[in-house]
Amino acid sequence: MLPEAIEVMTEELAQLGNPSSLHNAGRRARRVVEESREQIAEVLRARPSEVVFTSGGTEADNLAIKGLYWARAGQDPHRRRLLVTSIEHHAVLDSVRWLHAHEGADACYLDVNGDGVLTPEALRAAIEADPEAVALVSVMWANNEVGAVQPICELAEVAHAYGIVFHSDAVQAAAQLPVEFAGSGADALTVTSHKLGGPIGVGALLLRRGIEPVPVLHGGGQERDVRSGTLDAPAIRAFATAAVVSAERREAEAKRLSVLRDDLIRQITEAVPDAVLNGPPPGPGRLPGNAHFSFPGCEGDALLMLLDAKDIACSTGSACTAGVAQPSHVLLAMGADEDRARGSLRFSLGHTSTQDDVNATAAVIGEAVERARRAASR
Amino acid sequence: MTSLRVLAALSGGVDSATAAARAVDAGHDVTAVHLALSANPSSYRTGARGCCTLEDARDARRAADVIGIPFYVWDMAERFHADVVEDFVAEYAAGRTPNPCVRCNEKIKFAAVLDRAMALGFDAVCTGHHARIEDGRLRRSVDMGKDQSYVLAVLTRDQLAHAMFPLGDTTKTQVREEARHRGLAVADKPDSHDICFIADGNTKGFLANHLGEAPGPIVDTTGTQVGTHDGAYAFTIGQRRGLHLDHPADDGHPRYVLSIEPVSRTVTVGTAEDLEVRDITAAKPVWTGSGPLTEPRECSVQLRAHGTPHPATAVLDGDDLRITLTEPARGVAAGQTAVLYDADTVLASATITTTRATVPA
Numbered sequence: 001m002l003p004e005a006i007e008v009m010t011e012e013l014a015q016l017g018n019p020s021s022l023h024n025a026g027r028r029a030r031r032v033v034e035e036s037r038e039q040i041a042e043v044l045r046a047r048p049s050e051v052v053f054t055s056g057g058t059e060a061d062n063l064a065i066k067g068l069y070w071a072r073a074g075q076d077p078h079r080r081r082l083l084v085t086s087i088e089h090h091a092v093l094d095s096v097r098w099l100h101a102h103e104g105a106d107a108c109y110l111d112v113n114g115d116g117v118l119t120p121e122a123l124r125a126a127i128e129a130d131p132e133a134v135a136l137v138s139v140m141w142a143n144n145e146v147g148a149v150q151p152i153c154e155l156a157e158v159a160h161a162y163g164i165v166f167h168s169d170a171v172q173a174a175a176q177l178p179v180e181f182a183g184s185g186a187d188a189l190t191v192t193s194h195k196l197g198g199p200i201g202v203g204a205l206l207l208r209r210g211i212e213p214v215p216v217l218h219g220g221g222q223e224r225d226v227r228s229g230t231l232d233a234p235a236i237r238a239f240a241t242a243a244v245v246s247a248e249r250r251e252a253e254a255k256r257l258s259v260l261r262d263d264l265i266r267q268i269t270e271a272v273p274d275a276v277l278n279g280p281p282p283g284p285g286r287l288p289g290n291a292h293f294s295f296p297g298c299e300g301d302a303l304l305m306l307l308d309a310k311d312i313a314c315s316t317g318s319a320c321t322a323g324v325a326q327p328s329h330v331l332l333a334m335g336a337d338e339d340r341a342r343g344s345l346r347f348s349l350g351h352t353s354t355q356d357d358v359n360a361t362a363a364v365i366g367e368a369v370e371r372a373r374r375a376a377s378r
Numbered sequence: 379m380t381s382l383r384v385l386a387a388l389s390g391g392v393d394s395a396t397a398a399a400r401a402v403d404a405g406h407d408v409t410a411v412h413l414a415l416s417a418n419p420s421s422y423r424t425g426a427r428g429c430c431t432l433e434d435a436r437d438a439r440r441a442a443d444v445i446g447i448p449f450y451v452w453d454m455a456e457r458f459h460a461d462v463v464e465d466f467v468a469e470y471a472a473g474r475t476p477n478p479c480v481r482c483n484e485k486i487k488f489a490a491v492l493d494r495a496m497a498l499g500f501d502a503v504c505t506g507h508h509a510r511i512e513d514g515r516l517r518r519s520v521d522m523g524k525d526q527s528y529v530l531a532v533l534t535r536d537q538l539a540h541a542m543f544p545l546g547d548t549t550k551t552q553v554r555e556e557a558r559h560r561g562l563a564v565a566d567k568p569d570s571h572d573i574c575f576i577a578d579g580n581t582k583g584f585l586a587n588h589l590g591e592a593p594g595p596i597v598d599t600t601g602t603q604v605g606t607h608d609g610a611y612a613f614t615i616g617q618r619r620g621l622h623l624d625h626p627a628d629d630g631h632p633r634y635v636l637s638i639e640p641v642s643r644t645v646t647v648g649t650a651e652d653l654e655v656r657d658i659t660a661a662k663p664v665w666t667g668s669g670p671l672t673e674p675r676e677c678s679v680q681l682r683a684h685g686t687p688h689p690a691t692a693v694l695d696g697d698d699l700r701i702t703l704t705e706p707a708r709g710v711a712a713g714q715t716a717v718l719y720d721a722d723t724v725l726a727s728a729t730i731t732t733t734r735a736t737v738p739a
Contacts, residue, residue, distance in 0.1 A: 301450070301452075302494070302497075302498060304450075305409070305448075305450055305498060306498060306499070308448060309409070309448070324414050324451045324452070324453040325450075325451075371497060371498055371499060372498075374497040375494050375497035375498050
């Protein structure tokens with residue numbers, strides 16, 4: 001968490017009040033919330049009235065997918081199709097799956113190309129299978145596992161050509177790319193605080209005027225009846241501070257991360273010549289801090305253990321309920337076979353990452369891969 | 379004492395958690411792993427010894443967090459199913475009585491897991507088994523009631539060299555006390571004595587699901603039919619209950635299962651005396667003591683988990699161990715493990731193949 005965010009949050013915690021209340025403490029809290037709303041709106045190029053606070057990205061995705069589906073299907077029962085990419089975050093995928101299993105939604109998981117990108121042509125083709133039946137299209141701004149940046153403006157345009165609502169999960173992208181609601185064409189956008197250096201437990205769903213999801217949470221009618229629940233003023237203030245600070249630093253930070261990331265890719269490829277970089281080539285099409293490799297012949301979870309033991313944090317991308325590392329669903333969706341998907345790891349660089357971290361990773365990766373290969377052959 | 383890289387297998391139960399904590403206290407570099415052995419965790423019994431359910435995985439993770447060591451879950455479900463569950467079913471189908479815990483130790487915990495651990499740079503696998511290792515030999519736990527040397531005796535000297543059992547010098551009661559003292563929430567988690575992959579404890583039902591109905595005759599020692607059964611796999615040597623004989627025996631005494639012939643599905647029953655055996659042949663001995671026997675050896679032999687040890691003489695005959703009991707024992711089943719002890723040190727273990735009532739003249 002950014003020190004600036006911690007500072008303001010701590011300050012606010014001492015002044016706790018319910019922003020919905022009429023008394024002094026409540027009024028102050030409400031002012032804090034509204035100021036924060038304005039700051040976040042400005043950073044994301046949105047109107048304050050378009051910002052709905054939630055408990056985080058997962059809740060915002062749930063509200064978008066379920067709420068917008070219910071709203072559209074409620075107006076027009078014929079609209080049952082949900083078009084999402086096969087590489088969405090589980091907060092989107094599982095919401096879609098649930099609607100399919102329990103509400104009769106027709107779930108369409110769109111294929112991405114070998115770089116992990118959904119092309120406008122592919123979206124158009126999918127819509128045209130039955131355009132009048134589509135309730136919602138949802139495509140993440142950038143994929144968190146392989147770093148693939150999606151052509152959001154073009155995709156939103158395609159959806160709008162058929163009068164279809166377009167949602168984008170920008171949770172991962174907002175920290176590293178210039179995410180702007182106004183120019184994007186998206187009708188709904190998910191962001192979360194902790195990816196921007198703010199606290200965990202707060203996020204937002206941006207909704208264009210006139211786009212009204214059926215609420216998931218009912219109660220006190222907060223957030224214009226869209227999302228009930230007492231607002232966490234300290235967390236929201238910290239969210240806003242983090243958003244402002246991270247926006248100020250974003251461009252320079254993105255450059256810094258790209259340099260580090262490109263060096264990480266170079267060093268890993270030197271240490272393990274047959275390692276395969278997954279996702280788009282480094283450049284504007286890829287998240288600056290993201291690298292993702294397949295190491296042939298290894299089990300990703302053995303590699304993870306070995307790197308973890310050397311204090312290098314990476315991720316296989318997924319874990320089942322019991323905690324067994326699973327092959328990345330993103331890689332599988334991009335056409336990798338299970339073995340390759342199992343032997344893959346994501347390396348994420350963030351605001352605390354340094355050249356030393358990159359060097360440390362490169363120093364141990366060769367031996368770790370060798371050991372993991374030995375373990376896999378048993 | 380050197381600090382080793384130790385992989386502690388945490389089942390989610392109190393023993394393995396305490397063992398891991400002790401390994402940390404002893405100065406070792408400990409990493410915890412929970413074995414996911416079920417392809418369908420909700421189908422395994424909760425509150426079992428562990429290794430099986432989501433609840434166990436969570437308990438294991440919590441214990442690792444309290445102890446302060448890294449925690450991972452390894453998916454061994456496929457191997458477990460092939461090496462333990464399928465073997466269990468196949469043995470029953472062949473008219474023998476398997477011990478799946480022995481197979482699990484032999485094939486999974488100290489083979490598949492140990493191999494993987496060594497490949498990843500670990501020196502030893504630590505578990506919460508109640509047993510001791512001294513001078514490379516396996517020895518009973520100080521707690522005779524909880525001693526698990528019987529199910530560990532199948533380990534080779536090489537496997538034992540990379541095993542660690544920190545609890546062997548402690549009673550179960552003391553272990554629970556220690557766990558409580560360490561803040562391990564599993565201190566009061568009950569033990570289970572049943573088979574971890576049979577969720578409802580109904581072995582007969584489990585086998586019936588896998589092997590189907592396989593009816594056959596029940597005969598007495600003269601070959602006369604005295605009843606029928608609908609699956610011989612449901613029976614075990616020495617079993618008295620559930621025989622459903624057509625009529626009681628002439629002498630009024632109970633009848634016991636003497637043997638099961640799987641091809642004709644014939645179950646032979648007899649008196650308690652008929653159950654007695656003196657001479658046991660056991661195959662493929664594993665030597666955990668000082669090496670293969672070169673001459674007949676007086677020892678004690680344990681014929682089932684938590685069974686009383688019997689004084690005996692053992693001699694190696696080719697690849698078989700011939701064990702002669704000083705006093706006859708009842709209910710000795712092929713497929714079970716025979717473990718030879720010298721006082722409380724394990725000498726060898728082998729799988730029982732045949733039994734005979736008397737030593738041939």
